[in-house]
Amino acid sequence: MRNLETSTEKAPKPKKEKEPVVEWLLAAGHRACSGCGEALGAKLVMDAAGPNTYVATATGCLEVFSTPYPESAWRMPWIHSLFENSAAVASGIEASLIAQGRDKDVNIIAQGGDGGTADIGIGCLSGMLERGHNILYVCYDNEAYMNTGVQRSGLTPFDARTSTSPSGKLSWGNKTNKKDLPAIAAAHHIPYVATATVGYPNDLMAKVKKALSIRGPKYIQVHVPCPLGWIHPSDMTIEVAKLAVLTGLIPIYEMENGVVTKVRKIGKNRRPAEEYLKVQGRFRHLFAKGADAEEELEKIRQIAEANIKRFGLV
């Protein structure tokens, strides 16, 4: 693993000109949209894990933008699984390394988007957690199937407009609230579950390092804004991610052996839910002229309120 202090707090001095301050393990040249939160999330996760890491990545933006043949942005052993089975492929990598006696001092990460994790890949994820593999699963939650054109997933938030949950005369958008996937992961009696966000990069990297220091299956869900699907300016990625936390809509916490052990308090910095919603086109219908959305907005405030109570955020 890389030196814990240098990469999160202060990056090491560059060696020669035009060499990035940090030689990130996710190289430049990838085709992620300008301002992509998922690219930023993966960049941070990989650097926290370090070069001795095997990575299996599910189909989705992360895989597509990083590996247009014959190029690859990854600077570590990396494999593209199918859409649904990065957890199973990583399980096989672990079994193989153990059989070869090469499983010491290496990390194994399985990763995917929210669709690949919460919906189509949930069976393989559950199997991986149940079998007790020494693997970290990272879910990059951009709250829809972005790579195929913004279809809703089990992690799409309430009332968000997507191409399969359109807003209009008969609909306010997505009818369901986010599936509680961290709780589902924790219900497998695994040692470590955490939520994180690119809005707080140092916290994300610290959680990846902590997870990798623990033996057994681990699950981290990273909230990653998608300027294209959420419809916000590309420079707003970090700000939108922070607002999600400060409104209480995305609680940031750690669970160890099934118990919540740490939460990111929002305290006096708490913001009204509308501040988060208004900066994103996917919620614009709630504020359109003549839209009588007060009842809907109240439901969203209640979701934030429930998170705040449940995790003691203020």
Next chain:
Amino acid sequence: MARPIGTYSKPGSSKANKTGSWRTEKPVFLHDKCTDCRICVIVCPDGIIFGADKIYDPDYDYCKGCGICAKECPVDDIKMVPEVR
């Protein structure tokens, strides 16, 4: 003879693709009030900011002009300007 299954690529070979051509705006680092916090280095989704000792710059070969660095700089030492080619 062992044969590879599927396809494989060289690590980091995506650098062959210069994404700088995507820009419509570009960040200009003013080198005036920088406090060496390196927040820009951490938050750039493309990881292409180079330099040291309060003199940082983006690698314009790859910078997509997203503007995150300028927005997050706590002392406003990065300005976005229209890209002119």
